[in-house]
Amino acid sequence: MPTPKRAYASPLREQAAVRTREAILHAATELFARRGYGLVTVADIAAAAGVSPKTVFASVGSKREIMDRIVDAGVAGSRYEAAMRRVSQLSDPREVLAALAAGTRAGNETQSTVHEAVRLALPVYEDGAALWERATRDYRAALGDAARHLHALTPRPLYDAGETADLLWLWFGPDAWRSLVAEGGWSWSRAETVIGATAVATLYAGG
Template sequence: MGDVKTPRRGYHSPVRADAALRTRRAIVAAARELFLEHGYTAASLRAVADLAGVARPTVTAAFGSKPALLRQILDEALAGDDEPVPVAQRPWFAPVLEATDPAAVLDAYAGVCTLIGSRAARMFEVVHRAAGDSPELTELWATLGRNRRSGAEMVVRRAVETGAVRDDIPADHVVDSLWMFNDPALYTALV
């Protein structure tokens, strides 16, 4: 009846997957070090590759572009690891969602902001300084601000869900205040 093609089985090598993960982590660590030490613009992908001990094309193959590598570093700084789990689903964010009154929600969120600030504040500054260098970085900086504001909105909603809050201040003003306080630059200035 003709040629019947047998589907090929997928190939998966745990050894190769582990090596690829180690390579990605080495690239991220090297880029983080160079971006923090020299700034985003001055740190070339060639320098990242050299410090990571890989070939320059390996960096591009792993991340695609320098802005994508920067986004990965930011994601890891915000989350604390390279697992694809949203911040709101992290165990260290759980106290915000489990709090039973508005004061406890805000107290738990202050802990989250301190934790994130300790890991990500310096990388936020790297992005802020490079934001005018390209439209992609300008958009990344704007996205970081929008994400912080969304986080503030979520926390305010949670505080309202848990009990009575002041009704003489418009909710958007409360969100704006919390958005200001969750700025990693404030963490840097105070800590």
């Protein structure tokens, strides 16, 4: 009997497929952030990526699936896990808050286009609440972990752990960075300094 042929996966073909997906996601992110999710079509994304609409569907999927992939890439690209490992190793509250300011600044700065794409999609996305939860779940959970870490240190914050977590989200969440940098015209460096100082002053009464 003839030996069955095994499927052959060409490394070059796989690399080309990865580059195509990356080009599509990059084009979609830029368009969603500039025009808004509701005003962008798959044909627009295909044209910007230099491929056909058929290739977009075959490589990434529907517009909704594209947004899901953008969110997943944004979460991974924020490198929040590395930032939280750094935070968990610190024992001085001031250093913890400085590390949070630096880490969330880096995540928001590098992923600002993704954040804007998500923000503009919320009013028209089929389930905007689920999209927002998907985009921010790990981010908010990480700040909750940071709040619990602060309460394990001396001195403790003036507020309970739940309130501390909410305040960290207020200061270090995406809305704060966007408000200062995108809307207020602050530099990322200035925003990092002031947000960190505000957190110290409020949680430790100027400590």
